[in-house]
């Protein structure tokens with residue numbers, strides 16, 4: 624594949640690591656990165672080491688609202704909701720929050736639009752943005768369409784309901800020449816693809832069970848955005864209540880659970896993504912897991928179990944396990960970049976529209 628230029632929207636816990644992992648892959652040149660406050664662009668290639676060093680301990684996180692996506696000015700009131708945005712530079716030191724701390728970046732009123740405006744020089748865009756408003760990522764995609772972008776968009780969103788919103792935009796993406804890969808992180812993403820592969824032994828799939836373990840002690844400060852979104856999956860919370868929690872309230876939730884949060888029956892898009900790929904019904908997919916923010920060791924082994932019936936009448940369960948030594952950052956960002964590179968090949972071959980991770984694997 625020829626060299627691929629790409630941009631990262633959101634330089635929080637995930638986006639920073641995307642840039643770092645991309646340095647280990649061939650043929651990828653990061654040319655733009657932004658967060659809520661600013662944008663860094665260099666079409667000869669960003670100096671990723673400088674950017675990571677400058678933003679180390681200085682991540683802009685917290686409940687982003689999409690307020691600065693410029694798509695709907697009536698949402699400006701959300702900018703100050705719950706007061707948590709004010710504490711958004713959770714690890715900030717120095718004057719500049721987030722990406723603006725890098726010498727390559729500058730403040731921007733509308734960093735996403737600045738990237739859209741240079742879209743002709745960007746092959747692919749990874750959206751490592753928050754997902755508190757379910758239509759935020761679809762609305763950002765609308766802006767790329769409106770801005771005349773023709774290339775690849777990849778997100779790492781988690782919630783099932785967003786996939787339908789993206790599907791509704793299939794025609795617009797096709798007309799624009801956009802190849803959109805949705806849910807391309809770890810789960811959904813890597814594990815959805817693994818389930819699709821494991822299902823190939825069977826002519827009938829009965830169930831897919833995804834069970835994940837994440838140990839995040841040393842990565843906790845950098846991944847507060849993800850932890851907040853995970854708290855929204857606890858039975859006592861939802862996306863709106865989790866979004867308005869202060870940092871102290873988040874700490875209290877974590878303390879109540881002794882640092883270990885267990886999730887059952889999560890709304891993770893693996894279900895609809897497997898259904899749209901024809902692997903099984905969404906209702907036959909369950910996702911759960913354990914997050915330990917006080918230890919780096921995984922509290923449980925991440926496992927995908929696919930149960931089904933073979934053509935010759937046997938019932939069996941194929942399992943796929945991640946080594947406990949592999950971190951969340953490795954399992955989100957490696958696959959996200961892998962799906963991005965695959966999508967660039969599809970895009971160059973003229974295949975446009977919405978794809979899930981399972982559709983980029985072998986199918987029945």
Ligand SMILES: NC(=O)c1ccc[n+]([C@@H]2O[C@H](COP(=O)([O-])OP(=O)(O)OC[C@H]3O[C@@H](n4cnc5c(N)ncnc54)[C@H](O)[C@@H]3O)[C@@H](O)[C@H]2O)c1
Pocket residue numbers: 632633634635636637638657658659660682683684685687688689690691692721734735751752753754779780781806807808809810811812845846847848849850852955
């Ligand atoms: N699929 C998976 O396996 C998986 C795993 C982990 C995280 N995630 C998802 O990845 C997403 C990012 O997580 P994170 O931990 O990096 O979050 P984070 O809060 O650390 O980072 C979000 C970034 O988006 C930026 N941002 C917010 N609003 C913006 C706007 N309007 N314009 C420009 N930038 C904006 C923020 O400034 C920040 O840099 C979350 O939605 C999370 O659920 C998915």
